[in-house]
Amino acid sequence: MADSLARHVPPHARLVLALSGGLDSVVLLHVLLALRDQHPFALWAVHVHHGLSPHADRWADFCTQLCASRAVELSIHRVQIARDDAAGIEAAARRERQRVFAMLDADFLLTAHQQNDQAETLLLQLLRGAGPKGLAAMAAVRPRPDWRAAQLRPLLGVTRAGILDYAQAHGLAWVDDESNQDTRYRRNALRQQVLPLLATHFPGSSATLARAAALQAEAAELLDELARLDAAAAIDGNRLDCSALGRLSLPRARNLLRHFIEQQGRPMPNARQLNEALLQLLGAKDDARMCVKLGQMDIGRFRGGAYLVPLAPAAAAPVRWQGEASVWVPAAGVSVHMDAASGAGLKRAVLIAGEVTLGVRQGGERLRLHAGGPRRSLKNLLQEHAIPPWQRDRLPLLWCDGRLAWASGIGLDADLCAAPGEAGVMPRH
CATH class of the missing domain: 1.20.59.20 (Chorismate Mutase Domain, subunit A)
Structure with missing residues (x-):
């Protein structure tokens, strides 16, 4: 644990602990407080109240009292989880936790995953047919592009038995989540039924599986390095x-x-x-x-x-523009911004006086790009401008009084363009 902090956490970093009130997170809190003098950091805790258990309020109260007794700041986030969520209750709860974690303003979010959790994750991924990246299971530290904090798991090298021994030796109290005994959930079935049987025939199997996950992580990193080499000549x-x-x-x-x-x-x-x-x-x-x-x-x-x-947005009718700075175009799945301009864009006076609608092509549209030039087929213009086929039917268009005035990526109707010094509106997305 101390080695993990020294390796990954610079002095005076801001740490937030995901505190469920269970054995693992309570032990992690206790160890962190014991290490704070030799490795200074700012620490607070977060508890996600899922509301799924009749004991959820009691767990939140326990975390509140525990943190108060240790002078650790705690924030409690209540989330709503639909029991009929199509992804399943476990996935829905995980999604809501991650939504909370993504908003935390910290350098590291610490979670109390330990060695047995790693073994369970490896088996779950193996049974899903995962490749090396999936079989690498959980990384000790994981930067997440959608989170402000990196996720740190400092207990991955510690067994569940070792954590229990530590808690009992220090007289710690914790809460038990009764859902952990429900073997209808696959992870619980592995924990309660499969891994104990494996341990009977293969002593130390959890440590062996965790070691296998570490080897898969190395293999996944080599594959990533190879992909980066290949990408240099293939991806632009x-x-x-x-x-x-x-x-x-x-x-x-x-x-x-x-x-x-x-x-x-x-x-x-x-x-x-x-x-x-x-x-x-x-x-x-x-x-x-x-x-x-x-x-x-x-x-x-x-x-x-x-x-x-x-995936293409669902079909939707054109929408009216009534002078807003931007308008959402459902059929295109984008917002079109209507920027004020001078001597550029479409004539503002004409747009304000007319009926302006935005949508996507229906077929047969024509656009005059050059003054005095022909009104050309939008279909041909899309081909000439090398617009990929899958983008053509979702490209935002603007009509004024039924006349095509702008096609994104193509241009403006020359007859409706603002003259020098004239107030204009420049559509963009």
Whole structure:
């Protein structure tokens, strides 16, 4: 524990402890307070009140009294969890906890996961068919891009038995969550039934499984390093070069595609979806266009590049603009900002006097980009401007009195452009 703090936590860092009131988090609080003199840091605690147990109020009261007796500041966050959540109660509770944790203004969020938790996580991931990254289970320290704090797990090397011995030796009190005994939950089934049986035949199995997770973490890091090397020649911003992907072996190409998805901040699809997308990307001709469903997103190919595509918004009617600085366009899934301008953009007087609507194309739209020039088909303009096919039907458009006046990424109607010194409105998204 002291080694973990020395390795990861600089002096005077701001730490917040996730305090459930259970054995592990109570012991972690006690150890932190004992170490504070030799390794100074600011410490406070957070308790997430899920409201799922009839004892939830009592647990919050216990944490309040415990922190008061130790002069530790405590914040309690009450969350609402629907018991019929489609993701399941466990996943919904975890999602709400993480939402609270993401908002905490600290350098590190400390959670009391220990060695037995690591073994359970490895088995759960193994039974889900996870690869090295999933089998790495829980990292001792994990920066999270959507959190202000990094997550630190200083007890990962300590067994549940060792934690219990420490608590009893120091006369500590804690609360027990009765749901931990409910073997309908998979983790509890592993904890109560599978791991004790494993320990009977394989003494020290929890430590062995935790060690295996550490080896998988090393393998995952090597795969990440390889992907970064491959990405240097294959990924440019949000584009993955399909020819570079095709020059790699199949496992290496799959590793690069997985890295590309992760780099874009998208949820990882399952193995079947990933393999299907990879085979279609590699099997398509150089000039082919394609779009493959990939779980919560699509992956499209256009002009030799692969792009991740958010799922298209549900169909929606155009919306009226009534002078707002920005307007949400449901059919496009974006906000269009209407910036004031002088001698640029669309004539403000014409827009204010007319009926302005925003939406997406329905077909047959035409736009005059140059004064005196023809009104050209929007379909042809989209092709000339190399707008990928999957973006064309969700591109925000603006009409004034039924006339197309602006197409995002294409331009403005030349006849409606503000003259020098004239008040204008410049749409953008």
